[in-house]
Amino acid sequence: MQQRLVDRHPEVPADQLVAQMVPPPTFDEVSFGSYIPDPKEPSQAAAVSKAEQFAEQVTKLRKAADKKPLFGKKKPVHGIGLYLDGGFGVGKTHLLASIFHSVPDPKSFGTFGEVTNLVGALGFNNAVERLSGNSVLCIDEFELDDPGDTMLVSRLLTELTDRGVSIVATSNTLPGQLGEGRFAAQDFLREIKKLGALFEAVRVDGPDYRHRDLPPAPEPTSPELLAEKAAATTDSTLDDFDGLTKHLSTLHPSRYGALIDGVSAVFVSNVHPVTDQAVALRIVVLADRLYDAGIPVTISGAKLDQIFTQEMLDGGYRKKYLRAISRLLALSRFEAPAHA
Known part of the structure; x- marks a missing residue:
């Protein structure tokens, strides 16, 4: 059965928060x-x-x-x-x-x-x-x-x-x-x-x-192919975009890392531009945790560089949103692990 992030409800004890304050795996050996x-x-x-x-x-x-x-x-x-x-x-x-x-x-x-x-x-x-x-x-x-x-x-x-x-x-x-x-x-x-x-x-x-000599945002995958790829990828998750953003609102951002713990690749369907700033800021945090863990992201719907509206990009959180786009684009170019 296909896993979903929305079915996960991680708990992170407060006394573990200091112990886990180390560089993300991407920077273990730098x-x-x-x-x-x-x-x-x-x-x-x-x-x-x-x-x-x-x-x-x-x-x-x-x-x-x-x-x-x-x-x-x-x-x-x-x-x-x-x-x-x-x-x-x-x-x-x-x-x-x-x-x-x-x-x-x-x-x-x-x-x-x-x-x-x-x-x-x-x-x-x-x-x-x-x-x-x-x-x-x-x-x-x-x-x-x-x-x-x-x-x-x-x-x-x-x-x-x-x-x-x-x-x-x-x-x-x-x-x-x-x-x-x-x-x-x-x-x-x-x-x-x-x-x-x-x-x-x-x-x-x-x-x-992350953008040196790289092409622009890749075209989104078709919904059918997205489901096929998710099913063929061990330990991956497949979520509907709106369902995922709603689930994020129920979790403290300190749990987002635990939410994706053990996940090999994230697949998200029906991605569309976000108009609510609270939702957008949660996506920023999730993008950071995904990037820290080096987890590939594949989507259907709108392109990842269109996930934040121009109004969002023109506002006070512009740098946060641009960083999230940069990181999500990098993750979208990662190859998802082969299925078992």
């Missing part, structure tokens, strides 16, 4: 040496060098923090910050994961959404305590979507750096511009500036590697 800078984009080689230096500094800070003084009290160690800013698909997450792999334990890696979800699941003080022993907290896709997140993250990162935890983040928006176009950023300028002051910003330029 290193500074495996990042291949584009010779046409000198900022990429410079970013690799800066990331390596940051990892070395974090390691030295950890050693200093662990060193027992001969006399008197141990001097407090303050964490440092690095902010990798650039467009989609220039290898920022590769560098972020390389830093994670290069520094001492304990350490944590998660998207901005996963970090805020962690605080929501554990409570602020508990989250600070669990993360305060880290050498580093790596935050991918740093974004501020509402005033609450602004205040929460500002307070969290300030407390962690005061306790010696270093912070490295990636984003498509410079720290001083976070929140622009999403809410009344001027009302929270002090908090946004405080966040920006924690980081040294490094630019990473270049075209999206």
